[in-house]
Amino acid sequence: AQSVTQPDIHITVSEGASLELRCNYSYGATPYLFWYVQSPGQGLQLLLKYFSGDTLVQGIKGFEAEFKRSQSSFNLRKPSVHWSDAAEYFCAVAGYNNNDMRFGAGTRLTVKP
Amino acid sequence: DAGVIQSPRHEVTEMGQEVTLRCKPISGHDYLFWYRQTMMRGLELLIYFNNNVPIDDSGMPEDRFSAKMPNASFSTLKIQPSEPRDSAVYFCASQGTGVYEQYFGPGTRLTVT
Numbered sequence: 001a002q003s004v005t006q007p008d009i010h011i012t013v014s015e016g017a018s019l020e021l022r023c024n025y026s027y028g029a030t031p032y033l034f035w036y037v038q039s040p041g042q043g044l045q046l047l048l049k050y051f052s053g054d055t056l057v058q059g060i061k062g063f064e065a066e067f068k069r070s071q072s073s074f075n076l077r078k079p080s081v082h083w084s085d086a087a088e089y090f091c092a093v094a095g096y097n098n099n100d101m102r103f104g105a106g107t108r109l110t111v112k113p
Numbered sequence: 114d115a116g117v118i119q120s121p122r123h124e125v126t127e128m129g130q131e132v133t134l135r136c137k138p139i140s141g142h143d144y145l146f147w148y149r150q151t152m153m154r155g156l157e158l159l160i161y162f163n164n165n166v167p168i169d170d171s172g173m174p175e176d177r178f179s180a181k182m183p184n185a186s187f188s189t190l191k192i193q194p195s196e197p198r199d200s201a202v203y204f205c206a207s208q209g210t211g212v213y214e215q216y217f218g219p220g221t222r223l224t225v226t
Contacts, residue, residue, distance in 0.1 A: 032213055034214075036217075041219075042219060042220075043117070043204055043206075043217035043218050043219045043220055044156075044204070044206075044215075044217040045217070046214055046215070046216075049213065049214060051213065090156065094213065100158065100161075100169060101146075101158065101215065102158075103155060103156040104155075105155045106155060106156075
């Protein structure tokens with residue numbers, strides 16, 4: 001079965017600094033990969049997804065992620081973080097035609113003024 | 114569209130009581146998922162339905178948990194009897210066929226005392 005590892009439980013960055021959140025997946029075939037964001041007391045909102053094609057995908061709120069098959073990674077990036085980006089970020093993986101989506105443990109992002 | 118609707122948003126109950134959580138998916142979506150989120154275990158898939166039929170309930174923790182989807186616009190997750198370790202946030206999500214994007218509800222925070 002597929003699985004996801006998010007190595008960083010908590011990251012703190014200064015407002016305006018760049019951000020990279022790490023995600024490694026395990027899946028035997030081409031995965032479907034997702035990043036979701038969860039603000040306190042809210043549900044999860046999809047930031048971006050990768051199914052195939054260009055390995056650099058753009059999402060909402062200025063986020064992007066790059067799929068690297070050789071490293072089994074799908075890291076999330078943002079060039080300049082805003083205070084409103086403080087939230088919990090989840091990476092997820094699913095297989096083709098498989099709705100059994102597996103989520104990572106999440107990375108909590110704190111943004112310093 | 115109003116998005117995925119869950120009720121109640123908060124539920125406090127005593128151990129041994131029956132708890133029923135409700136979900137209304139986005140109209141036209143034919144997949145519905147129930148998740149549980151805890152600090153210890155993260156986000157876990159409990160069960161999912163396709164066209165109102167349960168497809169995979171392997172994540173349901175034990176027989177005290179049951180889920181139904183009597184029609185395309187309504188699903189319930191029932192816990193009977195409830196225990197303190199069931200305290201968590203329960204999310205419902207829905208998805209359209211071939212879309213692979215799950216839309217999450219705001220969640221129900223359950224506290225069992």
